Amino acid sequence: MRENNKKYYEPLEQMMAVRHQYMAKIIKKTFKTSIYEFFHKCKILDIGCGTGEFINNYYELGSICTGIDINNNFKLKNKKNFNLVNSDIFEFLKNNKKRYDIIFMYEFLEHLGTKEKKILLKKLPSILNSNGIIFISTLSKNLISRFFSINIAENLLNLLPKNTHDHNLYLSPSDLQTLLNKNGLSIHNIEGISYNPLIKSFKLSKIDLINYFATIKN
Numbered sequence: 354m355r356e357n358n359k360k361y362y363e364p365l366e367q368m369m370a371v372r373h374q375y376m377a378k379i380i381k382k383t384f385k386t387s388i389y390e391f392f393h394k395c396k397i398l399d400i401g402c403g404t405g406e407f408i409n410n411y412y413e414l415g416s417i418c419t420g421i422d423i424n425n426n427f428k429l430k431n432k433k434n435f436n437l438v439n440s441d442i443f444e445f446l447k448n449n450k451k452r453y454d455i456i457f458m459y460e461f462l463e464h465l466g467t468k469e470k471k472i473l474l475k476k477l478p479s480i481l482n483s484n485g486i487i488f489i490s491t492l493s494k495n496l497i498s499r500f501f502s503i504n505i506a507e508n509l510l511n512l513l514p515k516n517t518h519d520h521n522l523y524l525s526p527s528d529l530q531t532l533l534n535k536n537g538l539s540i541h542n543i544e545g546i547s548y549n550p551l552i553k554s555f556k557l558s559k560i561d562l563i564n565y566f567a568t569i570k571n
């Protein structure tokens with residue numbers, strides 16, 4: 354299974370810094386506080402958490418963390434206030450009664466079919482606290498994103514295992530907005546992400562045609 358391939362999670366590790374930068378910017382602007390204050394005692398759910406290393410950064414800041422992933426590639430052990438659960442998110446949500454202050458869905462939606470996306474987005478308001486916030490990153494749907502994420506990243510530069518992505522599952526910001534509106538959620542912010550393969554580094558960008566962040570609120 355490709356998710357067991359080290360190469361699959363490597364570029365995601367390189368994304369950690371830009372995600373932190375993005376969230377810090379949004380939190381400062383929206384809540385007038387620092388990311389360090391904000392993540393103290395927050396209840397976070399990380400959907401499709403991968404190795405669990407990303408959510409662990411916010412456990413370190415004092416948050417109560419739950420990560421869910423259908424594949425068990427977890428690199429960390431569970432402890433008080435830090436739980437990684439090996440489950441399909443849809444199975445997990447069937448029994449979950451908890452609500453969260455923050456939901457992460459980083460590089461996740463592009464792995465779900467259209468029907469699954471609709472089911473998940475419909476479910477989100479019932480697990481998000483009233484002043485909660487959802488941070489996502491995903492791939493936009495157009496020919497440019499297909500060219501860079503599949504032809505260049507997978508096939509030419511070999512940055513990711515082949516067939517990691519299926520362009521049919523990508524989601525443009527406007528398609529995301531349409532899906533969210535149906536469920537009483539809205540996009541608070543969109544920001545593009547660019548990648549420099551020479552220095553293996555992601556940064557925030559005004560161009561949201563390929564990879565982009567979105568902040569979603571009730």
Ligand SMILES: C[S@@+](CC[C@H](N)C(=O)[O-])C[C@H]1O[C@@H](n2cnc3c(N)ncnc32)[C@H](O)[C@@H]1O
Pocket residue numbers: 356365366400401402403404407421422423424440441442443458459460461464
């Ligand atoms: C591209 S990875 C992103 C990992 C992590 N969010 C990150 O950005 O570092 C997508 C993850 O979603 C997980 N996944 C895919 N479908 C899932 C599902 N139905 N339920 C839970 N996890 C799922 C995969 O196993 C994989 O670890």
